[in-house]
Amino acid sequence: MSTDDRIKNKGYPTFLTQKIDDYNDRIMTDGQGHHLMRGRAASKDDVHICSNDYLSLANHPQVIDEQISILNQQSEYMLMSAVFLDDQNPQILLENQFAEFFGSKDGILCQSGYAANVGLIQTVVENTNAPVFIDLYAHMSLWDGIKMADQTPIPFRHNDVEHLRQLIMRHGPGLVVVDSVYSTNGSVCPLRELVPMAHGMGCTLLVDESHSLGTHGPQGRGMVVEYGFEDMVMFRTASLAKAFAGRAGLILCPEGFADYFKCTSKPSIFSSTMLPYEVVGLQKTLELIKDADDRRAQLRQNTRFLQNHISDLGYSIDDSQAQIIALESGPEWDTIRLRDALESRGIFGSVFCAPATAKTRSLIRLSINSGLTEMQLHRVVRACREIVTELDVPNWKSTKRKARAQAAGVRKIA
Numbered sequence: 001m002s003t004d005d006r007i008k009n010k011g012y013p014t015f016l017t018q019k020i021d022d023y024n025d026r027i028m029t030d031g032q033g034h035h036l037m038r039g040r041a042a043s044k045d046d047v048h049i050c051s052n053d054y055l056s057l058a059n060h061p062q063v064i065d066e067q068i069s070i071l072n073q074q075s076e077y078m079l080m081s082a083v084f085l086d087d088q089n090p091q092i093l094l095e096n097q098f099a100e101f102f103g104s105k106d107g108i109l110c111q112s113g114y115a116a117n118v119g120l121i122q123t124v125v126e127n128t129n130a131p132v133f134i135d136l137y138a139h140m141s142l143w144d145g146i147k148m149a150d151q152t153p154i155p156f157r158h159n160d161v162e163h164l165r166q167l168i169m170r171h172g173p174g175l176v177v178v179d180s181v182y183s184t185n186g187s188v189c190p191l192r193e194l195v196p197m198a199h200g201m202g203c204t205l206l207v208d209e210s211h212s213l214g215t216h217g218p219q220g221r222g223m224v225v226e227y228g229f230e231d232m233v234m235f236r237t238a239s240l241a242k243a244f245a246g247r248a249g250l251i252l253c254p255e256g257f258a259d260y261f262k263c264t265s266k267p268s269i270f271s272s273t274m275l276p277y278e279v280v281g282l283q284k285t286l287e288l289i290k291d292a293d294d295r296r297a298q299l300r301q302n303t304r305f306l307q308n309h310i311s312d313l314g315y316s317i318d319d320s321q322a323q324i325i326a327l328e329s330g331p332e333w334d335t336i337r338l339r340d341a342l343e344s345r346g347i348f349g350s351v352f353c354a355p356a357t358a359k360t361r362s363l364i365r366l367s368i369n370s371g372l373t374e375m376q377l378h379r380v381v382r383a384c385r386e387i388v389t390e391l392d393v394p395n396w397k398s399t400k401r402k403a404r405a406q407a408a409g410v411r412k413i414a
């Protein structure tokens with residue numbers, strides 16, 4: 001049955017038929033029924049580097065025990081918005097523990113990192129005339145927060161502190177939005193220069209630490225703490241579905257902000273809050289994260305190993321300065337070939353394409369974790385080596401960009 005017939009048979013209205021047609025043309029057009037985002041199913045012997053469980057804490061027996069115990073104990077619990085949580089609710093107590101550990105005055109737990117970012121930006125700049133500056137590579141949830149606030153973003157070039165400074169000069173101080181580690185390619189925000197500059201010019205800072213909480217800084221307290229910028233960065237957010245291996249989002253904020261947020265942010269008011277077993281799971285994980293220096297050291301070692309070896313093979317991965325490596329094959333269907341070539345060798349990363357990347361810069365993202373064995377690491381490198389010729393890696397646009405940059409002696413961003 002053709003795509004057209006399939007859609008007609010569903011009885012969609014004309015305006016939706018066109019949209020689904022366009023989607024199918026893009027996602028399933030290699031003519032062989034292959035899906036752009038999903039390849040073959042992985043087996044347990046394969047190397048899984050698609051999950052953001054950086055410290056390999058998902059399924060930790062102590063977390064599971066806590067969760068089972070609360071599920072067995074609690075005969076009933078409330079399904080309701082965070083607006084109604086009282087001060088003694090375990091979720092509020094955990095928010096205080098998070099705030100204290102991360103050196104913040106207040107903390108808010110949300111249903112996801114997406115809900116945290118969208119709700120936060122909405123509550124901070126909605127109905128104001130504050131300009132909102134955002135790094136071009138910032139996570140989609142931050143852009144959507146700006147939309148939700150009905151504001152127009154003022155984007156600055158990725159990691160370009162001077163460009164940001166010029167834009168602040170032109171538009172005046174406002175909200176500056178960045179990620180600490182960028183989720184597409186593992187590049188790291190130059191916080192050391194950016195934060196004092198933007199703060200000094202009167203801006204309010206929001207740093208999304210999804211990919212650095214738990215993995216960076218003393219005991220995993222993140223990059224803002226590592227640089228001692230707690231007082232200059234007013235808002236920190238994070239998805240707790242990365243190193244914290246849970247299903248939640250976190251906002252670290254000034255004292256008193258939490259109540260304002262819970263009663264004015266739309267994702268907080270109009271969507272139910274977390275469940276008790278999720279709260280106890282995160283509480284246990286927080287304890288584990290504090291004591292996870294060995295896992296953090298192993299993560300760094302695994303990251304360095306893969307960065308060095310994959311870079312030596314000629315791939316352009318210079319942007320990767322943390323536990324994310326992007327193999328940027330470019331056009332979407334080249335990325336499918338890359339995915340299939342890796343998967344046939346037992347290596348499972350994630351396809352990143354529009355809207356997560358520009359259409360011509362799609363990639364396979366490898367998310368490194370502390371639990372990878374030496375054998376698995378070598379297997380990844382071997383697979384990357386085997387496909388260099390098969391997939392014509394030297395002729396990828398990203399490879400050529402790297403060669404041009406090296407020839408021009410361009411300095412890497414520290």
Ligand SMILES: Cc1ncc(COP(=O)(O)O)c(C=O)c1O
Pocket residue numbers: 112113114115117139141179183208210211238239240241248249
């Ligand atoms: C930087 C960043 N912020 C926010 C999010 C959203 O987090 P969640 O998956 O918890 O909604 C993600 C997840 O993809 C992310 O990478």
